[in-house]
Amino acid sequence: MSDIIIYPSGTTTETRPHIVFEGAQSTDRLQLVVNGLSAQVIFSSSTSSNILEINPTTVSGQGIDVNAPSGSGIYVNTPSGYQKFIDDTGVWVGPQANIQGYQGSQGAVGFQGAQGAKGPTGNQGATGSQGPQGNTGAQGSQGAQGANTGAQGSQGPTGA
Secondary structure, eight states, rough: OOOOTTTTTTTOOSSSSSEEESSSSTTOEEEEEEEGTTTEEEEEEESSOOEEOOOEEEETTTTEEOOOOOSHHHHEEEETEEEEEOOTTTTTOSOOOOOOOOOOOOOOOOOOOOOOOOOOOOOOOOOOOOOOOOOOOOOOOOOOOOOOOOOOOOOOOOOO
């Protein structure tokens, strides 16, 4: 039978105020513990005593440790010590390597650029091939009368 036990009215080994979410099996258990004076919330299960711990300056759990050791923002415990990842205004200030987000939308088309300068004059082209034979010209006009008159011819025979 599935139950939610809210201490102090339920029975568990935990004496601090807490909520237990229990499934059909006794191993299906998630527990939320409130640690009064430190304002701490601890999530645990039947197999792990500290899955996630939240308190005023730290969020830690299996494989992660985030807190604010100095100043405002979110710091992550890295191999080289605490490093600020998000500042107090919510802006990412952590490492930029391998950060990927969604593809942004296509930007607007830009303005038409200015006319470019006139380029240099190109090289002289090759000489073209010989054109076809033209048509025969028109008949020339009658030439002028020659200046020299020929000699008088001899007298012809007398007629019968």
